[in-house]
Amino acid sequence: MQALTLDKLLSYRNDISIPDLATGEALIELRLAGICATDLELVKGYAGFSGILGHEFVGTVTAVADDKHRDWLNRRVVGSINIGCNVCEVCRRDGPEHCLHRKVLGIRGKDGVFADYFSLPVANLYTVPEAVPDQAAVFTEPLAAALRVVKQIAALPITDIAVVGPGRLGLLIAKVLSLAGYRVTVLGRSAASLALPKQWQLATGLITDIADNRFDCVVDASGQAAGFAQALRIVKPRGTLVLKSTFAGNAALDLSKVVVYEINIIGSRCGPFADALALLAENKLPVETMIDGQYQLQDGLAAFEHAAQAGVRKILLQPAKPHEPCR
Known part of the structure; x- marks a missing residue:
């Protein structure tokens, strides 16, 4: 074969x-x-x-x-x-x-x-x-991974969420969070990268325009170390940072904010396939x-x-x- x-x-x-x-x-x-x-x-x-x-x-x-x-x-x-x-x-x-x-x-x-x-x-x-x-x-598999984020933050006092990275996975994460009732903003590095999120009726913005300590929760789906640094920059003190990125290489990261501002970091990976298939069947x-x-x-x-x-x-x-x- x-x-x-x-x-x-x-x-x-x-x-x-x-x-x-x-x-x-x-x-x-x-x-x-x-x-x-x-x-x-x-x-x-x-x-x-x-x-x-x-x-x-x-x-x-x-x-x-x-x-x-x-x-x-x-x-x-x-x-x-x-x-x-x-x-x-x-x-x-x-x-x-x-x-x-x-x-x-x-x-x-x-x-x-x-x-x-x-x-x-x-x-x-x-x-x-x-x-x-x-x-x-x-x-189904990436959608299940996106739904995993919804389950992981369900019990946390979160209203505003930013998704850093409007790519393959980030777009799915943003949409399922929006369907779950959160106020979601998709953040990218260029206007062109935000065209499809806008088509999906999601709020968008340029990451460089976002002030420090802006969001209760930030999901890093950028797939790169620079995206993680930006996600950490814009999360509020005692906020939640969900990590979805996996990438090759050893990046030097400044984690002092995690300690000083008691940032809650959640690693997030695979999710529920049955729920993903049910959502696809609803054509939402x-x-x-x-x-x-x-x-x-x-x-x-x-x-x-x-x-x-x-x-x-x-x-x-x-x-x-x-x-x-x-x-």
Whole structure:
């Protein structure tokens, strides 16, 4: 099969073996996959990953390892990306997201989805509702990550929120926070970067125009150290700073404000897939307006170059023969 593989350098190959299935796994044929900021950082060396990249997908189950899972055959699915050991205390108490021995699809110890076929435990799969087309379903994983922020701050006395970074994830975070009733402002470095947030009926502003200590809560979805510094600058004393960015490199950061003004920092990662699918089925988020290009896997290197350009949001990958729309 064909796949995009990372071994220090990103490569397209068409001689990769279709994966064998372990107990409890399903074989999934790719329908659509999305390139996200984490994929771009992995290519730069983040996390030291080698293998097939990709973790945002919608696909069709074509085989299962166990007869008891035969009812999954031919289902259109998305899947959560963390695969825990299922025996440690963290897995038993909290689930696989923070298992110290976990594998993460296309990120840590598990080949990802930028391939004709890939495998994932059936326990990780979610059936896509018929009302959700492929080009919306492919946003399930980042939308779930956005919804995680809503859950994490729900009990805090927060009204005004700034989202730093109007890119792929930042836009989704801002919209779900707005739908949850918060007053949200999306902050970017240029007017052009704020055009789509305005189209989504979100308040916007230039980060350089914002005074120090302005917001109760700031979400950093900028994907860079400079964005974190700006987010820290504009959060109020005793405010909350939610970190969503992962990036390669070791940045020098001045954290004195965190101590002096008792800033509450929350790390935020993966979220609820079922809730994300339900929200997509309600058609309240125009996610397809985020798509800036769609490439076949064989053109994957060009797709990555496009995705890395400033201002580009979602670039999709598809197998050589695109699937018929599934409704």
